[in-house]
Amino acid sequence: MSTGRTADLWWKNAIVYCLDVETFLDSNGDGIGDFNGLTERVDYLAGLGVTCLWLMPFFPSPNRDDGYDVTDFYGVDERLGSLGDFVVFMRAAKDRGLRVIVDMVVNHTSDRHPWFRSARSSRKSPYRDYYVWRDEPAEQPDAEPVFPDAENSIWSYDERAGQYYLHHFYAHQPDLNFVNPAVREEIAKIAGYWLELGVDGFRVDAVPFLIEMGGTGVTEMDLDPHAMLRDLKAFMTRRRGDALLLGEVNLPHKDLKTFFGGSRGDEIQLLFDFPLMQAMYLALARRDARPLRTSFKRMPDVTDEGQWARFVRNHDELTLDKLTDAQRQEVFDAFGPDGSMQLYGRGLRRRLPPMFDGDEARIRLAYSLLFTLPGTPTLFYGEEIGMGENLDIDGRVSVRTPMQWTDGRNAGFSTARPSRLRRPLVEGRFGPLAVNVAAAERDSDSLLNWMERAIRRRRETPEFGWGEWSLLDTDHNAVFAHRCEWEGRTVLAVHNLSDGPLEVEVDVGGGDGASVQDLLDADGSVQSLERGMLQLTLEGYGHRWLRLQGEDQRPTP
Ligand code: NOJ
Ligand code: CA
Secondary structure, three states: OOOOHHHHOHHHHOOEEEEOHHHOOOOOOOOOOOHHHHHHOHHHHHHHOOOEEEEOOOOOOOOOOOOOOOOOOOOOOOOOOOHHHHHHHHHHHHHOOOEEEEEEOOOEOOOOOHHHHHHHHOOOOOOHHHEOEEOOOOOOOOOOOOOOOOOOOOEEEEOOOOEEEEOOOOOOOOEEOOOOHHHHHHHHHHHHHHHHOOOOEEEEOOHHHHOOOOOOOOOOOOOOHHHHHHHHHHHHHHHOOOOEEEEOOOOOHHHHHHHHOHHHOOOOOEEEOHHHHHHHHHHHHHOOOHHHHHHHHHOOOOOOOOEEEEEOOOOOOEEOOOOOHHHHHHHHHHHOOOHHHEEOOOEEOOOHHHHOOOOHHHHHHHHHHHHHOOOEEEEEOOOOOOOOOOOOOOHHHHHOOOOOOOOOHHHHOOOOOHHHOOOOOOOHHHOOOOOOHHHHHHOOOOHHHHHHHHHHHHHOOOHHHHOEEEEOOEOOOOEEEEEEEEOOEEEEEEEEOOOOOEEEEEEOOOOOOOEEEEOOOOOOOEEEOEOOEEEEEEOOOOEEEEEEEOOOOOOOO
């Protein structure tokens, strides 16, 4: 503590908030959110209590994949403002003590990026080897395209180039050739540039694809893909000691450890826990904690600097690809039975409140898990007020509708004519008439105010971020209970995944004379343990956060 380590490793106890500038707030009435709008709402975000903003791609882009198709890594798309506006926003964020990370989308570029234009024009182009080419596509492709509705191969023929090029995502997103040292230097330069402008790190898009070597002719015998990631990390650390990499690595638990850098822990610090997220949905669908417990037990330990990023939802389809077909079907049946709610046969394109039919207790249960499962909670904008999706919008974008600020024109997002909005709003029960920031701020029982209180308590309880975790035994399959210990202090959380009230006995393991104090209820009630056992009464979908108090435990404010 005294060395300031907790502040250095700031991501271990952060609350991350992901947003897209173009759907947050439009300041000039053209229907598109912008940096000036975001700057106006920095106080809202600081008030919510989040500590780190993650900006989805805002770089110049033809927008065929919502900005994940970049034509210039050093700029701001002019629809969103200027680089000057970006710096003003950064200044405002820093002033409120907020950290900012930005999306780093360097597995691929847009096919309109000047590098690709040059590369395809001639085999002699200095940029030809920035991409991966082949005369013939492999008969047995090494991978399936990520978006099977749009592409049927990861190789597409380019007339001008006279060759096939590699693209794991859309055909308009040619993969960069990461094994080419010149490409790696470009990527380091991009990272260095944004660090110089004050960002605190990057959410790295599609990491496994980035370091994948299939089709390059180079094998892992010649070059260690993880060494390339380590180099990037080392470069960033030279430039700025506490810069963060938050990795999108959707792989099973057993494969994730290497992305932290194995026992050295010198690669990515923060990794999204996709497997546990999916197990959580299965558990919620079944109203049975066992799938979550199984996944929790499989979760590899993190190294000193490493941490899990928790999420209930991100901007993509809620992928359930790590579940078995039968398990996935159970989650579909519970939370998205209609074909229009599903995507690619592997995920859901809904937000949580409609999936739970607006059941407030169940919604809070899910977010309580988000805040207490060991790791760093990550919110997607609009979750704090309980926004829904708009299924009339195609594909993954159904959940990326404009932020709902008021019940007025365009949800207070923009003064433009509704037809000019970047994207339609949510309609109906989870739309702005019923769900908006202005109303939620005034209602002390709102989800927003609950979320604010939960975030405050979570920040004051760093044990959930830093601590050593363990599962606690209970006498109910519907109950998930765990504890986190750090620096001689212990907290626990107990969650009832079933819809009915129940009495549960939790084996806390504290000694005689210990008691627990409630961290969320109004009066901070204290309850004694009997021989280390805690008897609790939980409402349907009830949850409790508790601090173990003994002689050596410091009280909670
Ligand atoms: C993952 C991003 O989350 C997704 O939105 C994007 O389409 C792909 N990577 C391609 O960049
Ligand atoms: Ca605008």
